[in-house]
Amino acid sequence: MENFVKPPLLRRALASLAAAVALTLGTGTLLTGGSAQAGTAQAATEATAPVMDCADIAALDLSGIIGAPTQIAAATELSAHDNPLGDWAACEVTGLIAPQIQFGLKLPMTTWQGSYLQVGCGGNCGVVGSGSAPAADGCVPMTDGAFAVGTDNQGHFGTSMSSGLYGIDPTLKADFGYKSEHQMAVVAKDIIERFYGESAGHSYYDGCSQGGHEALTEAQRFPTDFDGIVAGAPANNWTAHTFQHAWNARAVFSGDDGEATLTTADLAPLHAAVLTGCDATDDGIVEDPIACTWDPGSIQCADGQTSTDDVFCLTETQVTTVRELYSGPLAENGKLLYPGWQLRGSELNWAGVIVPTTATGSTSNKTNVDERVRYLLYPEAHPELSWDDVEFTTKNYKKLMKLNEGMMDATDPDLSAFKAAGGKLLIWHGVADPNISSVASMAYYKAVEKTMGGADATTDFARLFLLPGVAHCGGGQGPHNIDALTAVVDWVTEGTAPDSLVSETVGSSGTVTASRPVYPFPYIAVPDGNGDYTRQVSIAERDLSVDYLGSFRSGYETVSNWVHGQWVTTSGKS
Structure with a gap:
C-alpha cells in the first residue's frame, strides 16, 4: 500500500477541487463581537505588495515540499466585491496536498501586512471553508485584508457530520487526527514567501469545535507553527x-x-x-x-x-x-x-x-x-x-x-515548547455548550496549570474564557459575539495579555442589544443589579475536581507513516 494516492486519484481530486472550494466553513455560524481593544491589531503596519503575478502561482512546482507534496489546481484573482471575508482583493489559490488535503488560500493583492491566519474546520470536516474565522467579529486585520488566510478539508472529502468512511484509511485518519493542519501551515507559508518575496512575520490559528481540537493539536505537537492560537470549544478529548x-x-x-x-x-x-x-x-x-x-x-x-x-x-x-x-x-x-x-x-x-x-x-x-x-x-x-x-x-x-x-486526541497539558517559542493561547468555551461540555475545557486548563507551574505561570501565555449561557461555538441565551482573534494578535505583537473580553448580542440590524464582560478562568462576571458587573472568583470553578477514568498527561502521542509498504506507528508528537 502506498503513502500517497495514485496519479488517477490525485487527478480526479484536483479536477473536483475548483467546484468544491467555495463551500462554507464547517464550524457553524458564529457572529462575533469585540474585545476591549477590538480592531487595534496591526493597524500601523505597511502593506507588502506581491512580487509575482497571481496566475503564475499555478505553475509553481511544490512537489518537493518534504512531508507535504503539493499540486496547485488554480490561482485566480478575486475582486474585493466578491470576497466574503472583507472589502479586499485577493489571489485565490486552490490546491491539494497529497493525498487528499484540499485547501484554499486567499492572498491579499494590495493589503497584506505580513501575517498568516489559518482557520479551522468543524464536525468531521471534509470541506474547504471560505476562511471566515470564529470569534473574530470586529477584527480589523481580518476585514481589511491584513492577513493571508488559509483553510483546508482536514485531509478527506465529505460532509461535516457524516461520511466517516475515511476513517478506515490509515493515511486519511492520520491526516484528520493530527497531520493536516501542520502540512497546511507548511505549504501556505511556502506559497506566501514565494508570492510576496518574504515570509510571514507572524502566524495565527483560529478554530472552534473540531477547529478548536486542531488548534490545541498545533500547540501541543507543532509548537512553532503559530505564534498565537484561538481554540474555541475544543473537541480535543476526541476519543x-x-x-x-x-x-x-x-x-x-x-x-x-x-x-x-x-x-x-x-x-x-x-x-x-x-x-x-x-x-x-x-x-x-x-x-x-x-x-x-x-x-x-x-x-x-x-x-x-x-x-x-x-x-x-x-x-x-x-x-x-x-x-x-x-x-x-x-x-x-x-x-x-x-x-x-x-x-x-x-x-x-x-x-x-x-x-x-x-x-x-x-x-x-x-x-x-x-x-x-x-x-x-x-x-x-x-x-x-x-x-x-x-x-x-x-x-x-x-x-x-x-x-x-x-x-486522535490533543489532551497533553505540557505546553512548555509552545511557551518557550513565545506562543500565546486563548481558549474560549460557551458554558452552556450542549455538544462539548465546557467542563472538559476547565479540566484541561487546570491540568495545564498544574503542569506549567501554577496559575500565574500559565496566564503568562495561556488563558481560558468561559461565556455564560452560550451554546456550541455561539448562539444560546448569553451574549456570544467576541473578538478573541484581535486579543491574541495584540498579545503576540504588543505583549498585551487579555484581562477581559466583551461578549455581545447583535441584532439583525447590527445593533448591540446586550453585552457583558468575560474574565479569564476562574473569574466570572456577576450582575450587580444596577446594569453593571463585578469580577468575582468562582470558587466552584477554582476548586473543580473531575473524577475521570482517564488523565491529562504527556507521552501518549503517536506518529504513523508508511515505511516499506507497512503502516508503522511509533511514540512521538511529530
Missing part, C-alpha cells in the same frame, strides 16, 4: 467524547420501543425550573453553573399527576434522564468516562443535539456516534454498529483509548 454523546443518547432514548423520554417541548419549562433554582440574579443566565446542584426530582410529578402547560412536572423516567445528563457518562465504578457533563442552565441548547423534536426523532449526538463506531474508532469498518452498541465500561474505555488517543 472519550464518544462516550458523552452515546451516554446522552442512551439517557434520552430510553423510553418504550427506544422512543425519547424528553422532546424539545419539555426544554423551556425545564430550563425555567433550573433558573428558579440556580439564577440568583434573575438575568436568565446561570452565571456559575458548577456551583448549582439543583435536582430535577424537585419537580417530579406526584402520584396521579400529569404535566400541563400551567403546571410542569417530570415523570420518574424523565427525572432519571435529566439526572443522567447532568451526571455525565459513568463507568461501572462510578468514574467519568469523559471529563464533562451537561451543566445546569444549558437545557434550551439541548434541542436537536441531545433531545429530538418528537419522541421518534433523532439527534446529532446519535448521528455523530454512529459515524464513529462504524468507521472512525476501529481499524476496520463496522457498518452494522450504532450508538447503542457503545459499552460504558472501564474495559471498553481502555480499548478505545488504546486504539485512538495517540493519533
Whole structure:
C-alpha cells in the first residue's frame, strides 16, 4: 500500500477541487463581537505588495515540499466585491496536498501586512471553508485584508457530520487526527514567501469545535507553527467524547420501543425550573453553573399527576434522564468516562443535539456516534454498529483509548515548547455548550496549570474564557459575539495579555442589544443589579475536581507513516 494516492486519484481530486472550494466553513455560524481593544491589531503596519503575478502561482512546482507534496489546481484573482471575508482583493489559490488535503488560500493583492491566519474546520470536516474565522467579529486585520488566510478539508472529502468512511484509511485518519493542519501551515507559508518575496512575520490559528481540537493539536505537537492560537470549544478529548454523546443518547432514548423520554417541548419549562433554582440574579443566565446542584426530582410529578402547560412536572423516567445528563457518562465504578457533563442552565441548547423534536426523532449526538463506531474508532469498518452498541465500561474505555488517543486526541497539558517559542493561547468555551461540555475545557486548563507551574505561570501565555449561557461555538441565551482573534494578535505583537473580553448580542440590524464582560478562568462576571458587573472568583470553578477514568498527561502521542509498504506507528508528537 502506498503513502500517497495514485496519479488517477490525485487527478480526479484536483479536477473536483475548483467546484468544491467555495463551500462554507464547517464550524457553524458564529457572529462575533469585540474585545476591549477590538480592531487595534496591526493597524500601523505597511502593506507588502506581491512580487509575482497571481496566475503564475499555478505553475509553481511544490512537489518537493518534504512531508507535504503539493499540486496547485488554480490561482485566480478575486475582486474585493466578491470576497466574503472583507472589502479586499485577493489571489485565490486552490490546491491539494497529497493525498487528499484540499485547501484554499486567499492572498491579499494590495493589503497584506505580513501575517498568516489559518482557520479551522468543524464536525468531521471534509470541506474547504471560505476562511471566515470564529470569534473574530470586529477584527480589523481580518476585514481589511491584513492577513493571508488559509483553510483546508482536514485531509478527506465529505460532509461535516457524516461520511466517516475515511476513517478506515490509515493515511486519511492520520491526516484528520493530527497531520493536516501542520502540512497546511507548511505549504501556505511556502506559497506566501514565494508570492510576496518574504515570509510571514507572524502566524495565527483560529478554530472552534473540531477547529478548536486542531488548534490545541498545533500547540501541543507543532509548537512553532503559530505564534498565537484561538481554540474555541475544543473537541480535543476526541476519543472519550464518544462516550458523552452515546451516554446522552442512551439517557434520552430510553423510553418504550427506544422512543425519547424528553422532546424539545419539555426544554423551556425545564430550563425555567433550573433558573428558579440556580439564577440568583434573575438575568436568565446561570452565571456559575458548577456551583448549582439543583435536582430535577424537585419537580417530579406526584402520584396521579400529569404535566400541563400551567403546571410542569417530570415523570420518574424523565427525572432519571435529566439526572443522567447532568451526571455525565459513568463507568461501572462510578468514574467519568469523559471529563464533562451537561451543566445546569444549558437545557434550551439541548434541542436537536441531545433531545429530538418528537419522541421518534433523532439527534446529532446519535448521528455523530454512529459515524464513529462504524468507521472512525476501529481499524476496520463496522457498518452494522450504532450508538447503542457503545459499552460504558472501564474495559471498553481502555480499548478505545488504546486504539485512538495517540493519533486522535490533543489532551497533553505540557505546553512548555509552545511557551518557550513565545506562543500565546486563548481558549474560549460557551458554558452552556450542549455538544462539548465546557467542563472538559476547565479540566484541561487546570491540568495545564498544574503542569506549567501554577496559575500565574500559565496566564503568562495561556488563558481560558468561559461565556455564560452560550451554546456550541455561539448562539444560546448569553451574549456570544467576541473578538478573541484581535486579543491574541495584540498579545503576540504588543505583549498585551487579555484581562477581559466583551461578549455581545447583535441584532439583525447590527445593533448591540446586550453585552457583558468575560474574565479569564476562574473569574466570572456577576450582575450587580444596577446594569453593571463585578469580577468575582468562582470558587466552584477554582476548586473543580473531575473524577475521570482517564488523565491529562504527556507521552501518549503517536506518529504513523508508511515505511516499506507497512503502516508503522511509533511514540512521538511529530
